[in-house]
Amino acid sequence: MQNYAELMKDFVERHATGLTVAFVAGASVLALRRWLAGAVCRSKVRLDGKTVLITGANTGIGKETALDMARRGARVILACRDMTRARIAADEIRQKSGNGNVVVKKLDLASLQSVRDLARDVQENEDRLDILINNAGIMMCPKWKTADGFEMQFGVNHLGHFLLTNCLLDLLKKSAPSRVVIVSSLAHEKGRIHFDDINLDKDYQRERSYRQSKLANVLFGRELAKRLEGTGVTVYSLHPGVIRTELGRHLLPTIPLWKKAIAMPFYLLIKTPWEGAQTTIYCAVEESIANVSGLYYRQVHLRDCADKTPAPQALDDAAAKKLWDLSASMVGLA
Numbered sequence: 047m048q049n050y051a052e053l054m055k056d057f058v059e060r061h062a063t064g065l066t067v068a069f070v071a072g073a074s075v076l077a078l079r080r081w082l083a084g085a086v087c088r089s090k091v092r093l094d095g096k097t098v099l100i101t102g103a104n105t106g107i108g109k110e111t112a113l114d115m116a117r118r119g120a121r122v123i124l125a126c127r128d129m130t131r132a133r134i135a136a137d138e139i140r141q142k143s144g145n146g147n148v149v150v151k152k153l154d155l156a157s158l159q160s161v162r163d164l165a166r167d168v169q170e171n172e173d174r175l176d177i178l179i180n181n182a183g184i185m186m187c188p189k190w191k192t193a194d195g196f197e198m199q200f201g202v203n204h205l206g207h208f209l210l211t212n213c214l215l216d217l218l219k220k221s222a223p224s225r226v227v228i229v230s231s232l233a234h235e236k237g238r239i240h241f242d243d244i245n246l247d248k249d250y251q252r253e254r255s256y257r258q259s260k261l262a263n264v265l266f267g268r269e270l271a272k273r274l275e276g277t278g279v280t281v282y283s284l285h286p287g288v289i290r291t292e293l294g295r296h297l298l299p300t301i302p303l304w305k306k307a308i309a310m311p312f313y314l315l316i317k318t319p320w321e322g323a324q325t326t327i328y329c330a331v332e333e334s335i336a337n338v339s340g341l342y343y344r345q346v347h348l349r350d351c352a353d354k355t356p357a358p359q360a361l362d363d364a365a366a367k368k369l370w371d372l373s374a375s376m377v378g379l380a
């Protein structure tokens with residue numbers, strides 16, 4: 047014991063500078079990480095008797111959102127394309143929340159038929175729908191097409207959700223006050239809608255496609271809010287932050303190892319799915335924004351969510367209207 051203490055003392059004295067540097071560096075990283083942890087939804091609102099549907103809820107931000115909704119007592123519908131993964135997620139959510147009212151339903155947003163089938167199932171079998179959360183997303187995949195021949199990212203992130211939301215509007219109106227929450231991204235800021243080549247057939251670039259689809263999310267939110275004025279259905283779009291999820295699954299394999307190595311320290315700064323779900327949860331339940339509609343939310347200041355002006359091209363009401371009409375004709379709603 048004596049020897050050990052002596053050895054320690056000796057070690058500390060010899061390496062005082064190094065240890066101090068290591069300690070300060072470690073503490074700084076932790077402080078920075080806490081600082082970046084960011085927004086939390088502080089609302090304690092209960093959702094007993096209410097129904098929430100979340101797309102892409104088997105993993106990532108959607109799964110954490112679903113868990114939170116279940117903890118608040120809601121009936122939670124996980125609308126997912128992979129039923130095996132969805133059932134595993136539902137089991138975990140039921141177990142962690144103690145809420146048995148968590149169900150899975152099949153939804154592949156890359157197929158209009160699948161979207162219509164799910165919408166019909168919900169219309170026929172659910173009494174109400176209080177919160178619809180359009181969360182599912184695919185990022186920077188190769189040039190893929192949906193079952194209906196649409197470019198994959200625009201098809202899944204925007205068109206599938208556009209059709210789904212429209213098909214569920216009657217039920218949402220019947221359940222008012224109700225909400226539609228659209229998970230967009232900061233990526234919308236560099237986006238534009240390529241009206242002359244919406245499927246990017248001429249020159250497909252994965253970033254361009256993702257940005258277009260996320261800009262479409264914000265424009266859709268604004269136009270939808272306008273159309274729903276006076277119905278008691280309010281609409282919110284949001285950026286969740288940069289979150290450690292499976293979203294990079296198509297992007298990461300294309301990044302060379304040396305770039306990954308350089309980026310390694312920054313991985314520490316990426317937020318957890320729980321942190322990533324906070325802005326979505328805020329938009330879904332926060333009481334103070336119950337009568338606000340059509341705005342875009344993200345973390346502001348250190349620990350708060352709030353509405354934030356999106357990029358100028360996301361405020362273009364003529365483009366929002368044009369995108370609505372184009373989308374309606376693409377999915378066969380016009």
Ligand SMILES: NC(=O)c1ccc[n+]([C@@H]2O[C@H](COP(=O)([O-])OP(=O)(O)OC[C@H]3O[C@@H](n4cnc5c(N)ncnc54)[C@H](OP(=O)(O)O)[C@@H]3O)[C@@H](O)[C@H]2O)c1
Pocket residue numbers: 101102103104105106107108125126127128131153154155156181182183184185202229230231232285286287288289290291292293294
């Ligand atoms: N992570 C971030 O840093 C970040 C930043 C900004 C915005 N966002 C947005 O946050 C949302 C959630 O993403 P995440 O980060 O949680 O990613 P994730 O872990 O990859 O989860 C995406 C979810 O979407 C589902 N999905 C993908 N294609 C689908 C389809 N065709 N039909 C039905 N579901 C489909 C996935 O299902 P499978 O598991 O079956 O593939 C999965 O459940 C996305 O809209 C994304 O754009 C994320």
Ligand SMILES: *[C@@H]1O[C@H](CO)[C@@H](O)[C@H](O)[C@H]1NC(C)=O
Pocket residue numbers: 333334335336337
């Ligand atoms: C929202 O509007 C309803 C109906 O007008 C009102 O009862 C409620 O207090 C309002 N809520 C907020 C947070 O402003």
